[in-house]
Every structure is written in C-alpha cells, then in structure tokens.
Amino acid sequence: MKYSKATNYALHTMLFLAVATPEKPIGVQLLAEKQNVSPTYLSKILTKLVKAGMIESASGASGGYRLKRNWETISFLDIIHAIEGTTSLFDCSLDHGPECLIQQVVLEAEEKMEQQLRSKTMYELAKSMKNVQ
Amino acid sequence: MKYSKATNYALHTMLFLAVATPEKPIGVQLLAEKQNVSPTYLSKILTKLVKAGMIESASGASGGYRLKRNWETISFLDIIHAIEGTTSLFDCSLDHGPECLIQQVVLEAEEKMEQQLRSKTMYELAKSMKNVQ
C-alpha cells in the first residue's frame, strides 16, 4: 500500500504555489520541470485539484495555475483526498454479521492518521520555509 | 490507496485461528470456504504468514495451519506488514535538499496510524468475542 506518485506531485505543486503566491498564474511547464514530470501528465493531476476547488487554471498565453482564495485553510488531507479519493483503506468484503471487529480496528487507526493530516496545512509549511530563507 | 484483499484475508484467517485455537491444524479448504476465496490463493497468502513466523503449516493428510507459540503478542501491524511489506507509504522521489518537509508530515501521520495498529492484537479481539458468546 502506497500513495501514488500523483499524490506526490500534487503535494509538491501545492507547496510550490504556496511559497510563490504570485498574482500571475504559473505555467504547467515550469511546474513540471521542477519535478521532472511531463507537463501533460501533471496537468491531468492538477485538473483534479481544480475540480476540488483548491486552485484555478487560466488558459491562453501566459496562462497556468494559481491558488484560489482561502487556500490557507487547505490541509494535507484535503489534497490527498482530492487525488486518491475518499474511500477508506479497508473494506471487509465478508458479510459475517453487522459489524466487523477487524474493520473497526483498522478504521480507527486510519482515523488517527487522518486527524494528523487534517491538522497540517500547506500554509504553515510555506511560512516556515520562508522564515528559514 | 487501499489495503489489498490479501491483507483482508490474512487478518480474518488469523482471527479465525485465534478464536478456534485447536491443537490440530485447520485445513486451508475450510479457511477458504469461510471467506469465499480459492484455497490455493489463500495458501499463497498464508505462506507469507508462515515465513513471518506467525503460524505454522502441517503437510499431509489432516494437515493445515495452526498458530505458533507466543502468537498472543502478534499485533495488527505485524500481520499487515507481513502481507503488504514494510515500506512506508510515501517516498518523495524528488531530490530537493536533504529532508522533504512534505515527507516528514506524511510519515508522521503514518506513524500515528501504526502506533494504533501496534497496540491492537488478535488475542484481545478473540477474547472479547468469546466473552460475548
């Protein structure tokens, strides 16, 4: 079990945008170059973030991607869910009674992880990076 | 991202063995039947648990699988790691400096989940089920 590379790219792109925070959008070519991905593939990933309402895209010359308003509240979990989906990581496919104890244990553990991911934002991360520089 | 069905089967098999705790081994056919899996596939999964030292197999007629001694200390995390492997669920494939802040955040969250899974054992679960019955 692993997070997909797409999630990796999405997180890094969000952090990059958070650190830059320009008025003008940033082209997908530049973003892709920073991470050694093909621009078309990255754009496919970023489309998901657009649909999730985290960033917005501008087409045409000097177009690209830009953070949306109130991006400061976006957590790691939001980004991960936008890419990976929100399905829980364990389904007891067996029908052995109403509640599966195993499932309960695993989901409880998953909830701990999500709590942690929900409490971390790109905004914090970007701020701490700027302070160091 | 999801745990594989194999993990599902492994957890359920361990719980089943823990509740039964017979001296005689239990055949893979019976175990497979309970979960609607093919016996050969299940045996392939259980081989991993054998290699991890959690159960042992007996070949020949009336053979099967049986818990090993000191199985009471086996946690959920042990079982999951035996099937899924122990690789962490996030690798920053990018080389942008020594430590990746994103990676740190995700791994920290993963650690929370593992703590929880480490604290839960099949022994507890089996005991609570027996009390109910």
Add this chain to the structure above:
DNA sequence: GCGTGATTACTCGGATACAAGATGTCCGAGTTTGAGCGG
C-alpha cells in the same frame, strides 16, 4: 495381530493467466496575449 506397501488427503512452490489501476503520451480544440498591419 502386525508390519509393509499402496492409496488418499492434504500442503508447497513455481509458472502462468487475467484484470485493474497507475503512469504517461498524443493530438485536436478552445482561449488569451501580443504583435503586425492598415486605416
């Protein structure tokens, strides 16, 4: 009754087939910027 061999029931391991999802590419279509040109 007792040992010995054959049969049966079972696991083990490798090879293979199949399916699904992740990853990545290609291309046509639409959109905005900016430059060039004519009035």
Add this chain to the structure above:
DNA sequence: CCGCTCAAACTCGGACATCTTGTATCCGAGTAATCACGC
C-alpha cells in the same frame, strides 16, 4: 494613434499505449495419515 486580424503560447479534455501490481488458477511434487493386504 486606433482598431482589426492573425499568429503564438498556453491550457483542456479525450483517447490511447504501457507498465506494474494484485488477484487468481493450474499442476507437479512432496508429505503424512489411513487403509488393505499378506504373513
């Protein structure tokens, strides 16, 4: 100087191609219990 047109730069979205991984099956080999048979 102004407005129009056109080319260039860019994103968007769908349709593929490829690769990896999970899931599952098949079969030959080995092993232990049990049964049958002969002494």
